[in-house]
Amino acid sequence: MASTIKEIAQRLNLSISTVSYALNDGPKPVSEAVARQVKELARELGYRPNRLAKSLITGRIHTIGIVPIAAEADILATPSSSAFFNGAFNAAARLRQDVLVFTAHDRNKPDQVVDDILDSRVDGVVLIAPRLDSPALRQIEQSSLPYALAAGPEGHPHCYHVDDAQGARAAVEYLISLGHRRIAHVTGNPALGDSAIRRDTYVEVMRHRQLLVPDEYIVIGDYLRASGYRAGIRFAEMKDRPTAIFCGNDDMAFGVMDAFRRAGLSVPGHVSVVGFDDTPLAAHEQLTTVRQPLQQITGDAFNAVVNQIQTGDRPPGARYPALLIERGSTAPAPEPPFKALSRTARRPDSILRNAVT
């Protein structure tokens, strides 16, 4: 079907080496006349070099894999995941790399994903939000494939991520500084690495401030708006209804707000809500949230992987500061039960007030 250098060589009575040299302008010199002849015939025949064959020899295919390791479907379901992917795509375009998205995640055969990744079709990979205990991560670490983590958890040397602990702490401390004591939390998808840190930090800060964390105050979500809505319904119906909710991301925060409002409760009148990410809708909905530089994180991870391929230097990883953006979804607690305590709580260091964007 498609023509090959062999065909060109035969038609021109040349060797395939000469054709290859002519087509690639090297590495050996070729006479002007022959080069012209070869290139012309190649164009006529609609010749396209087979990159597979070339890559088999060179060992490079100029393609980086992106692996949403925990996702089973709808990997672009949330604005934040779209932003993560977009950051990687932009970096790819700048570096003239293509992106192979590994979508086939079979829960029953986790090894299959890794087989897929390590079968030489990519020069490196960016893993999105893996857990440190993920078997896939371990296998990739053991391979020689260049990789970096994006939006993964603390504590991995090649990870690019927001300071989840700092961000979560800022959110919870901020709520405490407003006088809230009954503060609940909706977690993200527990299969994702960042989710656990935000939850653990929430628990830690609460304990440290000697505030109670009843089991029912931690509801497991999945980063989707609907899970926030379900959590909000549960919170709204509690006897000891929380006066503030720290949500693992913005989408769930929107769901929580929907649920409370539908229950006839006002935000922030009856309940304060804080999100995480600062997606575009957050400004629009006046959601107080923790901002992270979504696009930059995956972009930097992508660049670092390509850099390792070129220079051998392993991705140094990076931690990006989180910034609490104060908007209209939070307000002082309805009735601060312990004024003394609420005075002692420090306000977090960096707060951006009434941010429009």
Next chain:
Amino acid sequence: MASTIKEIAQRLNLSISTVSYALNDGPKPVSEAVARQVKELARELGYRPNRLAKSLITGRIHTIGIVPIAAEADILATPSSSAFFNGAFNAAARLRQDVLVFTAHDRNKPDQVVDDILDSRVDGVVLIAPRLDSPALRQIEQSSLPYALAAGPEGHPHCYHVDDAQGARAAVEYLISLGHRRIAHVTGNPALGDSAIRRDTYVEVMRHRQLLVPDEYIVIGDYLRASGYRAGIRFAEMKDRPTAIFCGNDDMAFGVMDAFRRAGLSVPGHVSVVGFDDTPLAAHEQLTTVRQPLQQITGDAFNAVVNQIQTGDRPPGARYPALLIERGSTAPAPEPPFKALSRTARRPDSILRNAVT
């Protein structure tokens, strides 16, 4: 670095053919004992078959390309593009295909993209919203690579797309039925195929109803919210300010609404606004809009390409009906100038009123 069947063969004193047969359970039989031996050593060595080498022979690589043909950056900038990609990714996961996203679009070398696509790293491609006059499309048509268009324009046999003309007509007729006569339009990115049809249909309906379309009533946007905002500012300042705006997509409609509101004009009090797509935010913002099944369109296109690879049947294409969703951003015209005319205008056939989702 990575081990090969050659290495396994040498260590076990077998031929590479036998190793291959053992590893693949065929196509030739191998004795139980040998098979076990081979598989065990393969596991020990961490052997991974090189898919490039295999694909070079089989001609299949189980990967489909996605080409956002007109995009130069931020290919996931809008909710609708995220939905398009998500639909393709979901289809890929179901069919166990990987997805290669072609991000490297050099405006100066449009042919490079095609070279990239046709160099045998994908078994087929889905082109997102190409124009029919795009040179890249022509080259792909001339190649033997299976392909389909998604969200492309009318009139291509392998295209999966909403009925843009019907959708645009529904939007404009609806505004006319509300008594509007000064109706303006913000186009999408002119490099995208769907954009031109929506604009042409707007012009056609206006002409047919004998309504004027001054040049200034058509503002060229790019599907991004900011371009809608800029268009909105221009409209708001016009002497003959339009009383209704039909926007090429939802994001630009939000921008238009922002601009009008910032100018102290109310939506829908002073101006009615209609979008296109029905992205999640539309319900939230009470935007009247034209719904299209974003995820299904790319999903079906993807399935059709894979089907062609397997059966040889070319993608039959499909046109999906558009549905006007009536919400709060539209209202009767402030002062219908020609009552007679506004009575004659029919309301479009299918309208879904006050849709929540």
Next chain:
DNA sequence: CTGAAAGCGCTTACAG
């Protein structure tokens, strides 16, 4: 400047 040859890592007829 040109060519014959080896090889990238596999698959698969063709022999035994």
Next chain:
DNA sequence: CTGAAAGCGCTTACAG
């Protein structure tokens, strides 16, 4: 059941 050989489409030392 096992092996020697050809070949997928290229690149690149090695000779001339």
